[in-house]
Amino acid sequence: MDTTFDALLVRMKELRDLNGLIGLAAWDQETYLPLKAAEARAQQLSTLQGLHHERLVDPRLGEWLAWTEGRTDLSDDQLAMARVLIQERDRAVKVPRALVQALAEAQSRGLHAWRQARKENRFELFRPALERLLVLRREQADAYGHDGERYDALLEGFEPGMRVARLDPVLSSLRDTLIAWVARLQTAPRQVLDVLQGRRFDTDVQWRLSLRLLEDMGFDLEAGRQDKSIHPFSSGLHPTDVRLTTGLEEGSLASLFTTLHEGGHGLYEQGFHPAHYRTPLANAPSMGLHESQSRLWENLVGRGRPFWSHYFPVLREAFPQSLADVEMEAFVASINRVTPSLIRVDADEVTYNLHIVLRYELELLLIRDELPLADLPEAWNERMRRFLGITPPDDRQGVLQDIHWAWGEFGYFPTYALGNLYAASLFSTARRALPGLEQGLARGELRPLRDWLRTHVHAEGYRLPAEERVRQVTGEGLTDEDFLVYLRSKFGELYGVKL
Amino acid sequence: MDTTFDALLVRMKELRDLNGLIGLAAWDQETYLPLKAAEARAQQLSTLQGLHHERLVDPRLGEWLAWTEGRTDLSDDQLAMARVLIQERDRAVKVPRALVQALAEAQSRGLHAWRQARKENRFELFRPALERLLVLRREQADAYGHDGERYDALLEGFEPGMRVARLDPVLSSLRDTLIAWVARLQTAPRQVLDVLQGRRFDTDVQWRLSLRLLEDMGFDLEAGRQDKSIHPFSSGLHPTDVRLTTGLEEGSLASLFTTLHEGGHGLYEQGFHPAHYRTPLANAPSMGLHESQSRLWENLVGRGRPFWSHYFPVLREAFPQSLADVEMEAFVASINRVTPSLIRVDADEVTYNLHIVLRYELELLLIRDELPLADLPEAWNERMRRFLGITPPDDRQGVLQDIHWAWGEFGYFPTYALGNLYAASLFSTARRALPGLEQGLARGELRPLRDWLRTHVHAEGYRLPAEERVRQVTGEGLTDEDFLVYLRSKFGELYGVKL
Structure with missing residues (x-):
């Protein structure tokens, strides 16, 4: 009996190591790979992924996993490990090789x-x-199989357990509220200026600041690193080897928010329980919950006044010339400016989710085969007008802007919205649980928040599905309530309107 | 028929990709791996190596390979690919798992x-x-099996086809000659001073110079890169992805020679024929031949007067203060100074091979079980006295200095000596084949030599065993003659003695 679970554990570790190596090869591809090695790397990655798939669908693994079902002599964690791997294997087995x-x-x-x-x-x-x-x-x-809603089967790949029937009402209601708010903010009597525009920020200084932020957040730079890449990302090769990247541009301070964002992902990856290393439990239960951690640090912490009470003086000292005439209040307002815009990745906290709902609605129609592709660009533009009141001047800034559909990735976009909603719920619970939280942030103390997240989210790994995990922590599942409370308070105050 | 070779080719590519990934994981370990990830990386590497071994000893691969033997409808290259893989597989199969x-x-x-x-x-x-x-x-x-000389079976792993019976007379004769020459040089009337000692060389400037050298050599920095590591090495993940490292120290210009050395290895890896990529032919036939390329650039080119005719002014411009009072002749003499010394990796061209022969003789005795281990330190010291006239003050500077035996690597040291001998033979042939070679080097033209090596050595890959390849190019196999002619001329002149 023990020997079967031992065999299973050996295979789990092997699969996990292969995933880590796929992560390494992909990380290297974006950071240090020589220009001419693109094809060689694609082949190496394909070989690794092929081996991973082969080991995953191996019938013997199926037998070992079947053996675990219903056993009472395995621990809860052992059963959970098997459950997660069964899910992953079942999906892999169902898709024909052709x-x-x-x-x-x-x-x-x-x-x-x-x-x-x-x-x-x-x-x-x-x-x-x-x-x-x-x-x-x-x-x-x-x-894969589904109960009539094909999209569910794709969503499952990113957000296990989530269904259109559950997601749709939440996103529709969120959409309607946000459309109204965006309109109201645009006509608010108090308008926000971007005082940062046109200023230059030395990229070496930005780099040093970003590393300081990671350290202050409690990201362990001996169990991870930060590098430069054009498209920032985070990659967990192992909880002791978490790689983040950021991009640096002289004309913007975006690298700091990128660092907070990727650092949030990174803390999750470093926070898995050591007893779960190299098993399926050392994983986030969903992309949405993973994204909640990056959004929490980037926005709820990193665009908040308490955070900048401590860091604005630091920033000013780092860029004494560029920021000489900028006051903290104007700075905080600038980084929270709400503007309907064409490009999702540049969107503010209020409009961002409208970009997501737009894509979600369209891909739902596409997967249901209810929208002819010839009509897609216009369907996009129509929603841009309805949601944000603007029309893309061309497809490059419209339907062609994202890479996801080009890669055939449908069911992923909603995880961005889920991330925002879960982040707000978790942060609101953290504020109640840690009474001095915001005063602490205002003193630059970021680690109490990390420790709370580590205990309640990170170290739990994949023991429970994402929404159940959130429910355990916050007392409620998926909801836009906390997110709207957060936006109402922050942006109502900023723009001097009642939302 | 074709389908069998196709299956074989798929497996060859897979094995090659796995080797490339092992190279990546090992490269990353020495360059960018976070401190705490050492154990995770060891596990990942072990998983990869296990998979490589499993695919290599797979009985189906054995059948496909057996099918190729004696076939007349396969090309010479196809037969050579199979032959190389059969050799590798046979060795792997012979060693019991335990x-x-x-x-x-x-x-x-x-x-x-x-x-x-x-x-x-x-x-x-x-x-x-x-x-x-x-x-x-x-x-x-x-x-593995052998004809009575166990050491042959180990040597085979690094230098396929080489045997003690062939190697021993060459190394023994080389040893006797060098012992005599070292003694003569030490008492030569003209002595060489190290004019570089105590000077400082900015490490950023050294780094830029080393990159320039690589470029001048024709190392393609879009199909490879250079990074920093404590122990310099080169690693070919694929011919389009060749990674070199160097170490930088303010008190020494060693980084330049390291770069020439690793660059020599790198040119070999980049020079395989595109038709051989991802097959066993895109390999050097031996470690000794690989080492010949690094030694050739480091020593025969990089410690020669023609090379410095061009680069000494460059160097002086790079370090105007540190080298203000140094003349080129004194510089070239300094980097060629012969001194019996304790540590192999710091040895000059004359004494270096004595360090190698010392280790070769000892490991031959050890593998034959003719030297009790208790006597090893004294056997080491006795040879140091006999070969170089010096006694290590302690084991750290004696028998404990190298890592190879600690890793159980026996049969590898001779490849260093073979590299020196092959390098001299190849360079002497190149001088005859390219009449303006040295005048070109004196103008900083390094690429004609690279192109010649590419045609005659690199692009040939593993078509022939190392010694046969050398024989095809130079007209003779393993010999110390060219090496001694080279040393005699260079060091005889430098020290004003007849060798």
């Missing part, structure tokens, strides 16, 4: 066509490849 | 014991672990 290969090819073509279409600003160049990806994803969703 | 595991454990203990012994300067602390490693290596050599 479909896996067809998808890989369609993804590669999709990326290529999208790049071309973006370059020439012609959606039509992308349409056939996108059509093919949709056909294959629908096929894949049917292979 | 021995592999016992060796891994003994290596780990060996390293630990060696570190402890070095720290406390007590060989006795290392002896039991070394004894265990020797017992297991002898067992492994017997498993």
